[in-house]
Amino acid sequence: MQSMLPRASIKRNLLRVNRAGVASVRLVSTAFKIPKPYNEPNLHYEQSSPEREKLLSALSKLRNELPVSVPTVKNGVEAASKGEMQTVMPSETASVFARYSPATKEDVAAAIGAALQAKKTWQETTFHDRAAIFLRAAELVSTKYRFELMAATMLGQGKNAWQAEIDAAAELADFYRFNVGFAEEIYSRQPTLNASGQAGHTDWRPLEGFVYAVSPFNFTAIGGNLISGPALMGNVVLWKPSAGNVYASYLVHKILLEAGLPPGVIQLVNGDAELVTDVVYDHPEFAALNFTGSSDVFRELYARAADGVRTKKYRDYPRMVAETSGKNFHLIHNSADIPNSVKHTIRATFEYAGQKCSACSRIYIPESRASEFWKEMKENLSHVKVGAPEDFSSFTGPVINEAAFSKITAAIDSANKDDRLETIAGGTYDGSKGLYIEPTIYAAKTLDHEMFDQELFGPVLVANVYPDAEYDSLLTAIDKQGGGFALTGAIFATDQKVIRKTEDRLRYAAGNFYTNCKTTGAVIGQQSFGGARGSGTNDKAGSSGMLVRFTAPRTLKEEYHKLDEVLYPSNY
Template sequence: MQNAKAIVPKPLNEPILSYAPGSPEKAALKKRIEELKSQEIEVPLIIGGQEIKTGNMGEMRVPHNHQHILGYYHQAGEKEIKLAIEASMDAWSSWSKTPWEARAAIFKKMASILQRHEEQTLNAATMLSQSKNVYQTEIDSACEFIDFLNFNCWYAQELYEQQPTYSPDGMWNRLEHRSLEGFVFAVTPFNFTSIAGNLPMSPALMGNVVLWKPASSAVYSAHFIMNLFRKAGVPDGVINFIPGSGSTVGPIVMKDENLAGVHFTGSTKVFQSMWSYIGKNIKDYKTYPRIVGETGGKDFCIAHESANVDALVTAMTRGAFEYQGQKCSALSRAYIPTTIWDEVKEKYIAQVKTIKIGDPDDFTNFMNAVIDKAAFDTITSYINDAKTDDNAEIITGGNYDDSIGYFIEPTTILTSDPKYRTMCEEIFGPVLTIYLYDPNDWKNTLKLVDETSP
């Protein structure tokens, strides 16, 4: 019995550690990286709290040293997926009735575990398996993930507090939030460890049960997140961990009548196909699935001729090349007025030349490797096309090397065609395309920006 009104502590954004020379967090992280590099692990499925091994294995390689294998993971097939659905539905009956304060306490505990700075497993795993530099890792798998855990609990409390303020005599109007009657399918990306944790966590916080399929290129860090869920006290069956091929897992999950929600981050094409499938088969579900997705884009910068050139140059460099451009928020196309281009070009090229590329274990490297061979081949195909196209000129980078890791130089394409291919298509890599416009044609240029890419 609880005779108290529980109040979630008001969250604050998690401070970003510096990892400066001699700092304890740097020493702890360096040590944990070496420990993880020295071992190969085997990652099982986690279904209903049980470790399940299928024997159908996938590799977990280091992108910046692709001959280094971190371990192998078992991939879910039809039998395991159906087992996971059964386990989630079994857990639903109790988890959906668990008081929200008890659910929030579990995820608050998880945040407190991550706040122990000497515990650097998730940061080390992210740097190794996703090739992120130390700063990009710290703001992702540490700070943002902790913020998701803490702020989600706060926002859940705010949601539950929204109650009717008036009741007629003899009545008490109350609003109850019910969990979805089925399971949520969480499909998570490789590029943000925090999102990989948040997509299964947030529906679970609200009393839902989850099937979680992480990106195949980020199973390694997802495995350690799943360990944290279990360590914090998430009951068996509430979050079921089913790595595997999207073409195998997706169709089986999507056609199950108990599908009650999709929580997705990834490509626009994949999400549209999922939405389309649900719409066409809506009569087959027990309820109407809630569909939530965040997908890619073709982010732009348009500079006015009054822009501060130094600020513009830094925004272009960091926006385009942080984490090798592998963000849906990465700057991918820029519109620069002809009147300031000479100054912008000189300062921009000089700044890009200062970028260091290499192993994230060297904390002075700003850029690291792209995620895998498929990404490397796709990105470099755009660069190769630009090298032979009369409408394109490469003004920085253009070189690449996958002999050791999947390294691509920060590449900038200057085009005379505002509808050139790299102005329109999402590349998801370290490639920025620039188009020069006449500042006297400002309004039409704004229209051009809006019409060039969805």
């Protein structure tokens, strides 16, 4: 029988278009398979290379625009910033880098409300369409916006070209591509066994409320991941980035909107972290925290959430997902390739001025190889230049802000006067123009020095030279040291029995453990990242494990047969 409905009505019934303009019911009858994720190839910026010229052009353009005015974004609509707050360039503290307007409590509340309003439509958008948005964003990151993102990261966060490349270009694109792959993996986890006449499946629902994402200054890509994982799974997100990268974070948000993300799904708010958190933690639909930053800050946020649970403030038990502090180690065995271990140690400790959560900050060296190690270290450090990010010869640059500079230099001043420490390298700094600290190494005369537990988040390494015969007892000390953190660690050795013994003995000392590789060696899709103990919840960024935390699985069962009677055979 021919339908009495107009043709246009039939089409609307079959293909509903939601308020975001994305089809929520599709007429395609084939299963959708996403493209296989891959790591974004790195560009190397050799002299006279096309990529160096493009980056120099982007840096020059951004320089001419300073200070940049970061717009206030409300539901995807940009409003001019009043510029009440500002950040300076770490490499040139007399130069204002960005100006922005802080959110008020009313702004934060409105952003949460708008996100929750967008939630129903977003969570009903097909995975195919959600995935397409983030895959499109990956292409925008790696092509159209690559050098703009890098320039923002270099001038705003003090990274050199290579550090900006592996962060703001490659890793950000990797997170978008691999998160889509991880999401597909999760959705494919369905029951493989059904009784006769029955069927069941798992509905991987998003969380019922909203996710609060708090990102750090040191990686542009981390902010992109903290918001993209939950959003990809159908959640809505309130995003509070660090003041240290407000402009780069704005660009990330802009890219997502250009890629087709509905404006209400991710709400970007800047300003006072405590003010934003107060509003979030007072909302009954606060469903999860996705956090990267200080362990002490996370403990406070964890405790506040627990108090809200105790008082029945929230509808759900908020999920706490975090990657926090580290006091990461390199362990050198007497069978190690010393030149190789030295090169890895310099990179792990001093790249980006030691401001990576995975950076090496304590090292243990065998007595029989110590003189060789220190000779090699001093020779290699003589070629390491500390300087402005725009100078391509700079291996490392400034620390992020005056607070970090004051904390690290105060520790250096104290260490320089400490007769329990021997200065191997550095111990000097200069804040007259930029926030520069020389690569610094101290050798502690005793294994119980407090520097083995103190996280400085800067270019400072403390070393212990141990008697070769005491290697086994040293493993126990390494496991107990490190300020209660357990993020990254590495063994350098060629004795295979020693390598396996060390892996076993230090099984809980690091969430990421490396053999003959620096502690900053994780690559998305190859090594997921995260630690336990005081270093976080170990949900592993760059894995399906992290994305699962932002789902609320529902199990469904359907029977096709009818019951013949109420009683069971055993009842007779």
